[in-house]
Amino acid sequence: MAILRLTNWINMTRIEILRIINAIFIDVLDDDTVVLTEETTANDVDEWDSLNHIQLVVAIEKHFKIRFASQEILSWQNVGEMVSSVEGKVD
Numbered sequence: 001m002a003i004l005r006l007t008n009w010i011n012m013t014r015i016e017i018l019r020i021i022n023a024i025f026i027d028v029l030d031d032d033t034v035v036l037t038e039e040t041t042a043n044d045v046d047e048w049d050s051l052n053h054i055q056l057v058v059a060i061e062k063h064f065k066i067r068f069a070s071q072e073i074l075s076w077q078n079v080g081e082m083v084s085s086v087e088g089k090v091d
Contacts, residue, residue: 012090014038017083024059028052038080064090 022036029047042048048056060082061067066089076082 012087014083014087017086017090018079020063021060021079021083021086024063025056028055028059036079038078038083040079041077060086066090 018036018038022034025034025036025045025048026032029045029052031047034045034047036045042053057068057073064086066086068085072085076085
């Protein structure tokens with residue numbers, strides 16, 4: 001599945017960000033069955049381990065052309081908090 005490439009991130013909705021993050025998860029984890037919600041945690045996705053977490057974060061940073069602080073990443077409790085971090089950096 002091709003990940004959406006948008007040049008203008010301004011005014012993206014949470015749903016659009018979640019859709020792109022979901023596509024990144026599918027690509028990085030090589031699993032077309034991944035369906036994320038804002039409540040999804042690493043415990044809900046079999047392939048989402050600590051090593052893949054790093055790859056996911058890097059892929060999200062690269063896609064959106066943003067950087068997360070280590071403390072920010074460590075504070076995430078679910079995908080919704082990840083979406084919030086992206087949303088705060090692309091607006």
